[in-house]
Amino acid sequence: MSDTPNVNEFNLGPISCHAFNQDRTELAICFNTNVVSIFRKSGAGWTQAWTLEEHDKPVTSVDWAPKSNRIVTCSQDRNAYVWTFNPASQQWKPTLVLLRINRAATFVRWSPEEDKFAVASGSRCISVCYFEEDSDWWVGKHIKKPIRSTVLSLDWHPNNVLLAAGCADMKARVFSAFIKGVDKKPAPSPWGEKLPFNTVCGEFSSGTGGWVHSIAFSPNGDALAFTGHDSTITFVNPASGLVQSIRAPYLPYVSILWLNENQVVAAGHDCAPHLFENKDQQWAFSSSLDSAVKKADVGFTAMDTFRRMDSRAQSTASNDTEVHTRHQNTINSIRAFSGSRDHVTEYSTSGIDGKLIIWSTGNIVKGLHNLRL
Amino acid sequence: MATTCDVDPDLVTKIETFRFAKRSQGNAALICKIDKNKLLIEEEVEQDSITMEELAESLPDNTPRYVVLSFELKHDDGRLSYPLVFLYYAPSGVKPELNMLYASAKTYFQQKVGLGKVFDVQDAESLTEDWMRSMLLK
Numbered sequence: 013m014s015d016t017p018n019v020n021e022f023n024l025g026p027i028s029c030h031a032f033n034q035d036r037t038e039l040a041i042c043f044n045t046n047v048v049s050i051f052r053k054s055g056a057g058w059t060q061a062w063t064l065e066e067h068d069k070p071v072t073s074v075d076w077a078p079k080s081n082r083i084v085t086c087s088q089d090r091n092a093y094v095w096t097f098n099p100a101s102q103q104w105k106p107t108l109v110l111l112r113i114n115r116a117a118t119f120v121r122w123s124p125e126e127d128k129f130a131v132a133s134g135s136r137c138i139s140v141c142y143f144e145e146d147s148d149w150w151v152g153k154h155i156k157k158p159i160r161s162t163v164l165s166l167d168w169h170p171n172n173v174l175l176a177a178g179c180a181d182m183k184a185r186v187f188s189a190f191i192k193g194v195d196k197k198p199a200p201s202p203w204g205e206k207l208p209f210n211t212v213c214g215e216f217s218s219g220t221g222g223w224v225h226s227i228a229f230s231p232n233g234d235a236l237a238f239t240g241h242d243s244t245i246t247f248v249n250p251a252s253g254l255v256q257s258i259r260a261p262y263l264p265y266v267s268i269l270w271l272n273e274n275q276v277v278a279a280g281h282d283c284a285p286h287l288f289e290n291k292d293q294q295w296a297f298s299s300s301l302d303s304a305v306k307k308a309d310v311g312f313t314a315m316d317t318f319r320r321m322d323s324r325a326q327s328t329a330s331n332d333t334e335v336h337t338r339h340q341n342t343i344n345s346i347r348a349f350s351g352s353r354d355h356v357t358e359y360s361t362s363g364i365d366g367k368l369i370i371w372s373t374g375n376i377v378k379g380l381h382n383l384r385l
Numbered sequence: 386m387a388t389t390c391d392v393d394p395d396l397v398t399k400i401e402t403f404r405f406a407k408r409s410q411g412n413a414a415l416i417c418k419i420d421k422n423k424l425l426i427e428e429e430v431e432q433d434s435i436t437m438e439e440l441a442e443s444l445p446d447n448t449p450r451y452v453v454l455s456f457e458l459k460h461d462d463g464r465l466s467y468p469l470v471f472l473y474y475a476p477s478g479v480k481p482e483l484n485m486l487y488a489s490a491k492t493y494f495q496q497k498v499g500l501g502k503v504f505d506v507q508d509a510e511s512l513t514e515d516w517m518r519s520m521l522l523k
Contacts, residue, residue: 112478144447149480151447 017302017338018370020058024049027362028071029345034078036349040064040085041368042071048085050104066093066106073119077126084109084129086117092131092141094150109150111139119165125172127194132163138177140189140209155187155210165226169233170353173198173207176236178224184238184246186213202234202251218244218257225266225280230273231354237276239265245278245288247295256295262286269346271356271373277301279343279361283335285371301371302337341365388493389486390419393427400453400498403431408455408467414440415453417494419486426451426494441512449475449487451494458521468521471500476508 025043032039039051039058046067051058069088076083083104086092090113093106111117115134122129131139131152136159139152160181167176175189188207190198203213214236218224222242229236236248241264246257263281270276274290284302288295320326334340341364349370351357362368396417403415411434418429429450432440444450452472459465473491475484495503504520506512 110478144480147448147480147483152478153446 015372015374017372019338020368020370022058022366022368024366026341026364026366027345027368029074030360030362030368031074031076031083031347032349032360033076033081039368040074040076040083041362042074042085043366044070046070046087048074048083062104064093064095064104064106067091069116072117075121075129077122080126082122082126084120084122086111086120086131088116090114090117090133092117092120092129107150109141109152111141111152112154113137113139115162118162121166121168123168123172123189124170128172128189128191130166130168130175130189132166132177134162136161136163138163138166138175138187140175140191142191142194153191153209155189157210158212159185164223167228169201169203169229171198171201171233174201174203174213174229174233176227176229176238178227178238180223182217182221182223182240184216184224184227184236184248186236187211188213214248214250216246216248216255218242218246220244220257220259222264225264226268228268228270228276230270232273237268237270239268239278239280245276247290254293258288258295258297260286260297266342266344267346267361269348269356269359271359272354277346277359279346281342282337283339283341283343283363284337285343285346285361302339338369339363339365339367388490390424390426390490390493392494392497393425396426396428397498399428399431403453403455404469406455408457410457411435412437412440412457413455416443417451417453418448419490421486426490437512437514437517441509444474444509444512446476446509448479448483449473451487451491453498453500456517456521458518460522468502469500470517470521471495471503472506472512473503474506474509
């Protein structure tokens with residue numbers, strides 16, 4: 013595993029969402045279109061293998077269940093499809109799931125046991141869908157109260173019952189998505205004991221208020237982190253009652269990932285992943301994980317200066333059209349790539365610049381003293 | 386009349402006794418389902434002296450049902466009558482196949498058993514005493 017990030021440029025448009033399969037040989041990716049492309053790893057690059065075409069509007073989110081190898085996609089067309097792979101015909105077969113929402117679906121994630129998935133939507137509800145054997149049909153149950161606006165992101169707790177939701181009404185909530193017949197009674201957790209469907213186990217805010225763009229449970233599920241459009245990142249620990257909001261002097265973060273119980277990577281409109289660490293029960297910003305890569309100076313000779321003035325009317329060698337980070341535009345998704353849930357060793361980021369970059373966490377401990385903002 | 390399903394003859398007799406049973410108080414309901422494999426309308430469960438809320442609780446939310454209900458109706462002038470009502474319960478989010486199956490057999494069932502008053506219910510939450518009363522006294 014190399015320390016320099018592995019940059020994959022597809023040049024097919026901005027990436028709205030991506031998901032890898034279990035052994036990371038296949039990648040499901042959407043370039044802001046109605047179609048999800050599946051690429052297969054070949055050598056150092058990726059070749060397109062399949063296209064999943066069913067949605068009528070842009071696909072907003074995709075998730076790949078590692079064990080059961082099923083893909084779920086959701087789109088602005090208010091539908092979700094579950095895709096199962098048929099090894100005999102080597103084709104992906106879609107199954108429509110009626111979400112019964114009247115606005116776009118924004119985010120979808122499989123539960124840890126992969127027997128349910130939750131879809132966040134603009135119709136102020138979360139649709140928790142499970143498969144009913146006797147009717148051979150995916151049924152959706154709605155979590156409605158007390159959501160007041162679009163649900164922007166979701167994360168499942170490792171116990172397969174609790175669901176965290178970040179919402180545009182500036183609140184982060186933890187719900188119980190317990191489905192009778194599918195789930196067994198969960199073990200008591202710091203979030204609550206008796207948990208019928210749609211119970212609100214906690215409602216949190218960053219204090220200053222801002223759409224909650226992303227939310228994630230810690231590896232063991234006992235803590236919660238969420239980021240807001242007010243450039244804050246908030247850490248919640250229900251057992252100790254700690255709610256710590258950090259106001260970062262950077263642009264808002266849109267996606268977060270827990271590397272382990274004490275480190276969180278957040279990325280967003282600043283185009284680089286930032287590391288937050290927990291030292292002595294205090295969370296704080298550590299550093300940016302993208303060592304500013306200064307591009308080789310572009311032509312400072314006299315010849316180049318005059319050429320630039322002639323063809324591009326640029327009187328100075330201003331190369332401020334390029335951002336000094338690997339991603340050239342907002343990063344909108346971070347996903348764990350390798351390692352375990354409580355010790356992530358590599359993670360992948362995708363952004364509006366159309367790049368998918370796989371970063372290694374090996375350099376975090378070593379290189380932190382080298383990194384500068 | 387053409388139909389997709391048959392009615393279980395036991396159910397027909399059961400409904401007859403249900404209709405003419407002497408009621409002193411409370412509502413009673415007979416919930417019927419369709420067996421997909423046998424294509425037969427048969428009894429699922431009979432409930433005596435229940436409230437509308439209890440009936441709403443016992444209805445499944447992932448499949449349609451036919452409910453033959455004997456409702457305790459208090460008229461404005463103080464009289465008590467027990468009209469026999471047919472509720473066609475069809476929640477949303479159900480597999481379309483099931484919806485079609487129940488919808489196609491509905492009129493046949495109605496005719497066979499002789500049920501005049503029929504109401505469509507979209508979700509169990511709307512099944513309340515007040516709602517039923519307002520539907521019957523219109």
